[in-house]
Amino acid sequence: MTGGCLCGAVRYRITVEPTGTTLCHCEDCRKASGAPVVAWTFFPGAIHTLLTFEGREPRLLEFAGRQRTFCPCCGSPISFYDPTLPDQFEVTTCTLDDAWRTSPVDHNWVCDRLPWFDTIDDLPRHERETR
Numbered sequence: 001m002t003g004g005c006l007c008g009a010v011r012y013r014i015t016v017e018p019t020g021t022t023l024c025h026c027e028d029c030r031k032a033s034g035a036p037v038v039a040w041t042f043f044p045g046a047i048h049t050l051l052t053f054e055g056r057e058p059r060l061l062e063f064a065g066r067q068r069t070f071c072p073c074c075g076s077p078i079s080f081y082d083p084t085l086p087d088q089f090e091v092t093t094c095t096l097d098d099a100w101r102t103s104p105v106d107h108n109w110v111c112d113r114l115p116w117f118d119t120i121d122d123l124p125r126h127e128r129e130t131r
């Protein structure tokens, strides 16, 4: 799958199929994106070999022991990696060129959900994280 940021400076390619997509309500994702919820698509395997960047290298931010990347020009959040879970990584679903191909299967960190934000669906809602 391929994707990229808002301004087009960062382009990426992933050479493995996704395992699923989740909607994350956690405070860290909300702060990092400026949005009430973030859709993340999960991929199996090692991020450094399976996720390759073309064009500009993204900016790496280490926060709370997790690694997030962003476009250095426009700020789009691109990827998420938790070194304690080395066999998976995530990219923001909405930076995928074919974001429509993978729809969310659940909600995570609903304990952090803003009271004024909800979606109309029957997906499982997990108080914290399930992966």
Ligand SMILES: [Zn+2]
Binding pocket: 005, 006, 007, 008, 009, 010, 071, 072, 073, 074, 075, 076
């Ligand atoms: Zn950009």
Ligand SMILES: [Zn+2]
Binding pocket: 024, 025, 026, 027, 028, 029, 030, 109
């Ligand atoms: Zn989150």
